[in-house]
Amino acid sequence: MASEADQYKAKGNEFFAKKQYDEAIAAFTKAIEVSPTPNHILYSNRSGSFASKKDFDSALKDANECIKISPTWVKGYTRKAAALHGQGDLVDARDAYEEALKLDPSNAQAQSGLKSVDEAIKAEASQDGTTPDMGLGGMFNDQNMWAKLAASPKTSSYLADRAFVEKLKRIQQNPAAASQEMMSDPRIMQVMAVLLGIDITMPNGAPNSEEPKDSPMPDAPKPAASSSSSSKVEEPVEEEPQEEDDEAKKKAQAEEEKAKGNKEYKSRNFDAAIEHYQKAWELHQDVTYLNNLAAAEFEKGDLEGCIETCEKAIEEGRALRTDYKIIAKSFGRVGTAYHKLGNLDKSIEYYNRSLTEHRTPDVLAKLRAVEKEKKQKDIETYIDPEKAEQAREEGNALFKAADWPGAVKAYTEMIKRAPNDARGYSNRAAAYIKLLSFPEAVKDCDMAIEKDPNFIRAYIRKANAYFTMREYTKCIDTLNEASERDTKHENYSEIESLRAKALSARFQAQEGETEEQTMERISKDPEVIAILQDPVMQSILGQARENPAALNDHMKNPEVRKKIQLLVAAGIIRTR
Structure with missing residues (x-):
């Protein structure tokens, strides 16, 4: 007769098959409550029901309880992995699938789940977060964009408008929005013109083209005396083409130095690479050069120098409004340098700061590894x-x-x-x-x-x-x-x-069981059946029927003694 817990479990399975997940959860909860001992399968089933409802927090909690009750049951780990995957925690989900495969390397569910998580990690690592931008992505993601806008008299004053700056940042994230923004704010077109190096004149009275009232403009130049009754407003002075040419030359030279540095880096000539990256930074201020310089210092073994350069990259990057992904790399490299120095607390701090800037699976995996190392170190220290x-x-x-x-x-x-x-x-x-x-x-x-x-x-x-x-x-x-x-x-x-x-x-005899029911249950016991079907035991029992004293000799064998004791306890062999 099925127990009360088994009855609720069966109901839960029926509800689950019908996709009635709330009812399934209620039934499995009842089964857990009335179960005489903690049952890992009930927690596993309820975890699956929660996951089907997208309630991954509850699914993870039940999966952990399942593993706690039965640490060697593979499905508990696949339940945990599925819940973590649903939460978006790909690294821990991968760890859980690997734990499952340690217990059962041929488990198809764990193999399939691990493959799915790996694909998700690759997709996250390669995703750039942009939408089709009609060719505007390169313009608005130019690392020198803010410097160009600040240098141009036509756009420098725009940067005093915080709302407008935020608007440009949104366009950086989604360049396709630029075409829509141009319709409501002509200043966007002026920004694009400056970035493209072309000249356009904004019409007087263009909507939204005036400066914000809370950011006063410098005094405008007074109009020259004229016999005309009307006075002309002076046009902004055009930028000197030569200045742009010089800046372009310096950038080109910096890129040449960077290329030389990369070549020396690959050849493991780190001192030479450092020299080239330093020259590149002096020619043109691009934080990428500092990150490369820090990488060379790290490989050379100058960890303190690496940290100092990365700190400079972060500071300069903030001033230059560098892409947060590049700043995240600087934070991440500081974390790696501190890890190698053995300062695990600082390493964890900087890995977390890197993830705050930009979340990547690589840095997240490094953070988890350092956290585990610190935990083990704390245990050993204690x-x-x-x-x-x-x-x-x-x-x-x-x-x-x-x-x-x-x-x-x-x-x-x-x-x-x-x-x-x-x-x-x-x-x-x-x-x-x-x-x-x-x-x-x-x-x-x-x-x-x-x-x-x-x-x-x-x-x-x-x-x-x-x-x-x-x-x-x-x-x-x-x-x-x-x-x-x-x-x-x-x-x-x-x-x-x-x-x-x-x-x-x-x-x-169990409670409420008759003697006949007890004997029937015993006769179906797998271990009793196995002993009675064993040819050796059949021979021994046959000898015992003819000569009971012979059984004493066989009892000297530990394995035979265990089997005979079990048959005696089952009532198959009766003693006086």
């Missing part, structure tokens, strides 16, 4: 065997005083101070059992066994937790592992006593 022993003794005292929460806290401190000492995990497991937190106790026992596979006490505590959870098969399997490790038989009596209790409980 290790102190002497303080760990003090925490263990404190935990033991609290345990004896029946202060189970206090004991958990003390043993947790011991684990932090001595993460490779199996006793801390085992002791905390004992406290968790007292608090009836059996899944946590099992996890701690597993950690203790991982740290010391011969720590028998951890096996026994794990078996006790399974016994209390009525997971009798898992209890017996754990005791079998303990027997194999207990080569000196120091814990033989305790192990065998608990095994007998588990065998008996496994085959005893």
Whole structure:
């Protein structure tokens, strides 16, 4: 007969198949509430329902709970990855899919999900965020745009209008908007003319062409005396073509120096590359040259110099209104330099500042790597065997005083101070059992066994937790592992006593079950069937029917003894 939790689970599956996700979530929630023990499959199903509703925060929370209950179940990690992907956290989603593939390298869902995330990361890295711009993108994304507008008498005063500056920034993001803006603000056409190096005269009284009233203009030149009754307004003085030619020559020379620097950089002649990049910056102020200079200093090993140059690039970039993507590179390189210097806090700070300017998967991955490294370093720094022993003794005292929460806290401190000492995990497991937190106790026992596979006490505590959870098969399997490790038989009596209790409980009549129903359930037990179908066991049982004393000889074999004990507990073999 299906349990109440199974009934709710079945309803949840039906609702999910019909795409009635709210109803499915409600049914899975009921199943979780009435389930006698934490069930990872229920959390997984509810996570999938939340994800189908695009509620990725709730989906991630349930996926994490699923993994907490069953750390080796692959689907928990694919649920987590799908939720993270939905949140847009591509790097962590990729990590989750990789965790799934570590557990099951052939898992098709994890393979497909990983491929999808990788494609999304590539798309994000290559995306430039612009729309078709009818050829205007290059003009408005010119790194010297602001300098040109400031140098021209026709447009320099426009930069005092904050609203107009913001309008130009929006056009930089979406150059296609320039054609629409020209219709409402003729100043845009004047800006384009200056950027293109052509001359147009704005008509008097053109709408929106006057200067903002809150930004006073310099005194206009007085008109010259004339016999005419009307006076002419002086036209702006034209820019000297020679000045533009000189600037273009300097930029061309700077590009030549940059090209020479790149060649030396590729040849790993970093001193020569630095010299060329420095000359390029002196000829023409483009922050890209400073970023290249910093890269050469980094490769040379001059990390302090690299940081100083990047700081200069950031400062100059702000003044020149350089593209935020280029400034983000400067911040990112500072983060990398600090990482190599071992200053993880500063590295994290500058990676975050880089992501504030422009979010890229590469910098995000570096940030996550440094954060993990810092976390591990903090753990290693915290290790102190002497303080760990003090925490263990404190935990033991609290345990004896029946202060189970206090004991958990003390043993947790011991684990932090001595993460490779199996006793801390085992002791905390004992406290968790007292608090009836059996899944946590099992996890701690597993950690203790991982740290010391011969720590028998951890096996026994794990078996006790399974016994209390009525997971009798898992209890017996754990005791079998303990027997194999207990080569000196120091814990033989305790192990065998608990095994007998588990065998008996496994085959005893369940609540509301008749004797016939009990025997029918036992006869369908897979392990009982496997033993009865084993030719060797059939031969041994045949001998026992003819000569019961012969069974004692066979019991000397540990494997045979386990099987006979199970048949005795199941009532297949009856003893007097």
